[in-house]
Amino acid sequence: MQNPIIAALDVPTAEQAQQLARDLAPAVGAFKIGKELFVSAGPEIVKKIRATGANVFLDLKFHDIPNTVAKAVAAATRLDVQMLTIHTSGGSEMMRAAEKSAQDAAKTCGRPAPLVLGVTVLTSATNATLAEIGCGSDTEEQVLRLARLAVASGLRGLVCSPLEIVALRKIIPPHVQLVTPGIRTGSEPADDQKRTLTPREAIQAGANWLVIGRPIYAVANPRVAAEKILESIL
Numbered sequence: 001m002q003n004p005i006i007a008a009l010d011v012p013t014a015e016q017a018q019q020l021a022r023d024l025a026p027a028v029g030a031f032k033i034g035k036e037l038f039v040s041a042g043p044e045i046v047k048k049i050r051a052t053g054a055n056v057f058l059d060l061k062f063h064d065i066p067n068t069v070a071k072a073v074a075a076a077t078r079l080d081v082q083m084l085t086i087h088t089s090g091g092s093e094m095m096r097a098a099e100k101s102a103q104d105a106a107k108t109c110g111r112p113a114p115l116v117l118g119v120t121v122l123t124s125a126t127n128a129t130l131a132e133i134g135c136g137s138d139t140e141e142q143v144l145r146l147a148r149l150a151v152a153s154g155l156r157g158l159v160c161s162p163l164e165i166v167a168l169r170k171i172i173p174p175h176v177q178l179v180t181p182g183i184r185t186g187s188e189p190a191d192d193q194k195r196t197l198t199p200r201e202a203i204q205a206g207a208n209w210l211v212i213g214r215p216i217y218a219v220a221n222p223r224v225a226a227e228k229i230l231e232s233i234l
């Protein structure tokens with residue numbers, strides 16, 4: 001099996017990200033570049049991490065009109081990222097445009113298309129959050145509805161909370177890849193992640209990839225932490 005650990009490079013500067021990536025490369029399967037690092041260090045940081053040979057997950061959660069999302073996905077594909085995120089709440093036309101754009105841009109560049117991952121309901125959202133924006137469903141119903149729509153729109157992967165993996169696995173085809181944050185080993189200090197699973201539990205529940213931030217980058221020895229997590233799931 002491939003190494004399913006995606007280490008989140010949630011650091012503010014390119015230098016810190018490159019240092020962390022150098023240190024972790026042998027122990028993880030990919031690096032996640034999110035909004036903070038991308039906005040401060042730009043596309044150059046994606047190129048630098050890719051130049052080391054590592055896989056990159058560009059987590060910018062695109063949500064816009066289909067044409068704009070398609071162009072952003074094409075640009076990310078030209079940057080040679082292996083995974084990227086869009087919001088499924090942008091609707092089926094937006095999702096189809098994103099997937100097609102990834103396929104077309106990859107073909108032009110002569111490489112495999114990145115995995116376009118659909119984000120359903122943010123884990124920070126509650127039933128009250130959905131109600132205030134006019135959505136009558138509860139969060140669980142809404143996650144399942146958006147997941148079905150994403151698969152019907154041609155997406156090959158979803159980002160989900162660890163506690164949604166089992167329910168999603170029941171309703172989506174087995175080829176759809178599930179990527180989950182909210183992973184905790186049990187040995188780190190409590191923080192803002194409330195509903196977590198251990199790496200082993202998440203893989204057993206049916207996750208393909210684990211996005212792990214603080215349990216790796218915020219400990220004294222990130223490399224050892226990543227190696228321990230990997231051992232726990234092999």
Ligand code: C5P
Nearest residue numbers: 008010123181182193211212213214215
């Ligand atoms: O430090 P931690 O392991 O909590 O980091 C998890 C990563 O996954 C962060 O980059 C965070 O923004 C992201 N994430 C999350 N929960 C979600 C979606 C993304 O923690 N529902």
